[in-house]
Amino acid sequence: MxxxxxxxxxxxxxxxxxxxxxxxxxxxxxxxxxxxxxxxxxxxxxxxxxxxxxxxxxxxxxxxxxxxxxxxxxxxxxxxxxFDYYSDMSSKGMEIIEKYADVFEYVGRDEAYLDVTKKTEADFHNAEHLAQQLKNEIRNNLKLTCSVGITPNKLLSKIASDYKKPDGLTTVKPEQVEEFLSPLKIREIPGIGKKTEDIFTQMNVHTIEELRRINIFDLNKIFGRKTGGYIFNSAKGIDTEIVKERPPTIQFSKIVTLKKNSKELKFLQENVMELCVQLNIIAIENNKMYRSIGIQFVNEDLSTKTKSRMLKNPVSNEDQLKKVANQLLEEALVEQVMLVRRIGVRISEFSDVEGQSSITNYF
DNA sequence: CCCTCGATCAC
DNA sequence: CCTCATATCGAGGG
Structure with missing residues (x-):
């Protein structure tokens, strides 16, 4: 089916x-x-x-x-x-929403996808009724309003939930997809942001109807194979991504805005060390070892510089993290001319820590 | 195929 | 005037 x-x-x-x-x-x-x-x-x-x-x-x-x-x-x-308060509200809301789904996909504190095909017997009339119940239960229990998109796929539902807000409910049946999308600005397509919009503006493309007229070869040439294909399909409302539980996070990062713009090693070091401490705690809490470590500068002019390194073996160790982050910092500063406004540290390439006790104890 | 890096998006 | 965190893509170089 x-x-x-x-x-x-x-x-x-x-x-x-x-x-x-x-x-x-x-x-x-x-x-x-x-x-x-x-x-x-x-x-x-x-x-x-x-x-x-x-x-x-x-x-x-x-x-x-x-x-x-x-x-x-x-x-x-x-x-x-x-954020603690918002997370708590979010949990309470999600707990309610989840019950309405055959398959539930948490996206972030304030959004989720639900596959309700079975529950509604693939009937849009039933689906609207179900969505109204969902909205009522959220409002009665939490005093919170939400907007819902009801369509044949994730892409269209995301666009539809945004179509009428706040407290909206927008249904797009398969036979209505084209007329729904045609007048919308291309910016409504998730993944098309400021930069992409600018490119299309130069090409005199503003609406999704106009976007539909661009052929896939041109899109691929401009945006690459993956993104080109994504935009091409999106303009037609085609999206085959299924609703599924999100896989675990594959990276953690921390970034701070410095008290003053600087490129002085000592000052930047102090900040990086503090970030390392916090990040390693997060890794341990999540039972993760990491094999890749990176640092990031956000410069005065908000341009970005990153430097990262893959380790031979995964670690979950504060001193190790500090050492590598510090190396990266020193290397990055050699060629640095601009002052740094914000500085960040990232860990990724996770492997699971097995057993109860932290593996750091063994090193 | 693996790694590094910048760019983009969007919360 | 510009936060914070994550995911993904593509290019370029091994």
């Missing part, structure tokens, strides 16, 4: 909505959830904003300073992100 019914469930303006739920007094105001960097003051970025704030151009990713400026005339609150 070919035909599937897939949900994409997306909690609306999630972090900001969580804050509204915690303190209903701020509902009706502009709410911006902030990630403050270690620089102090208002250095940092907006994680999420509610719809009141979005009306004034405040959205995720923009600098906090800029957001404050945009909202200076408004009744606005700027709250520090409280």
């Amino acid at each position: 070919e035909e599937r019914i897939v949900f994409h469930v997306d909690f609306d303006y999630f972090y900001a909505q969580c804050e509204e739920i915690r303190d209903s007094k701020i509902k009706g105001k502009c709410v911006a959830v902030c990630i403050f960097s270690d620089r102090g003051g208002d250095s940092g970025a907006i994680a999420t904003a509610n719809y009141n704030a979005r009306k004034f151009g405040v959205k995720s990713g923009i600098p906090i300073m800029l957001a404050k400026n945009k909202l200076k005339e408004e009744d606005a609150v700027f709250l520090p992100a409280d």
